[in-house]
Amino acid sequence: MSDEIRITKKERDALIILGNHIDEEFPVRLVDLSDEMSLKPPTILNLLKRLEDKGYVEREKGMTVLTKSGVSRYREIVENHRILETLMVKNGMDLDRACVISENIDFLIDHESIDNIFEKIGKPSKCPHGRKIEQFHE
Amino acid sequence: MSDEIRITKKERDALIILGNHIDEEFPVRLVDLSDEMSLKPPTILNLLKRLEDKGYVEREKGMTVLTKSGVSRYREIVENHRILETLMVKNGMDLDRACVISENIDFLIDHESIDNIFEKIGKPSKCPHGRKIEQFHE
C-alpha cells in the first residue's frame, strides 16, 4: 500500500499521453509525444528512458509502449484524477480549476487512499467531465 | 488569483518551520533549521537563499525571519493543509494518511480555490487535529 514508484509531473504527463493512445492502431512515436508535449525529441527521449528505468514503458525501434505496470499506473492516475475532480467539484470548486489542480496532484497520492474516498462518496459512475470512473484494482 | 510564486516541497517545509517559530522569543538560526530538517547547514543556507529570492524571508547576521509576504504564504499553506485534511477525513480517509498527503499538496494549490471549499463545507472551526482554522485573506 502506497509504495508506488515516485514519478515527476513530466513523467506523469507522458504516461497519460501514452495511455490515452492505447487503443489506437499505431504506437506512439517520439515525434508524436514531442508534438503533444511541446518538447524537442531529445528531451522526450530522456523522459522515456526514465520511464523505462521505472518499468513503465518499453521501447523498440523508436516505438514506445506501456508495460503492464505502466498501464496499471496510468489507470490509477486517471482514476485518482477523476475522483479528486469529483470531490472538489462536489465541494464548490469550479470544474476547470478542479481539473488543473487535479493534474498537479493526481500522481502524488496513492491510489488506495483515493479509492477509500471513492467508496465514501458513493461510487459515482462519472466524473464532472462526464467520463466513466471505473474502479481499478490490480 | 492563483498567481502564487511556485515553491518546492523543501521550500515549503522550511517556510512552515519558520512560520511555526514566529511567536518565539528568539529568531530561528541556521542550526535550528538544520536540526529540524535533518539537513546540513550549507544545504539550508542554499534553501534560504532561494526563499530570499522569492521574497519570503530576510536574513541578517545569521538570523532568518519571514517577510510580510512570507507570513502570508505560510498562513495560506497552513490553512490549505487544514482544510484539505478536513475534507479528506470527512470523506473517509485515515487522519495520519490525510496529513501526509496534505503535506505533499498543500503548497501546490492556490489558496483561493481552497477557500471556496472551506465556505462550502460549512467553515469548520477546527481541523481533524483539533487545530483552529482561521480564514485568511490578504
Next chain:
DNA sequence: CTGACATATTAGGTAAATACTAATAAGATT
C-alpha cells in the same frame, strides 16, 4: 582580552530532472 567552541559562510563537488542545439544515424519514400 584571549583561546576554545559554536555557528555561519564560502568553495567546490555530485546527482537527478528538465530543457536545448547540433550532429549523426537510420528509415522510408519517391
Next chain:
DNA sequence: AATCTTATTAGTATTTACCTAATATGTCAG
C-alpha cells in the same frame, strides 16, 4: 540513389538538492 523524416547521441545549461572541507565570525569562559 537522393531526399526527407525520424531517432539517437553528444554536449551544454539551469534548477533543486545534497554533501564535505575550509574559512570566517561570534560568543563565552576564564
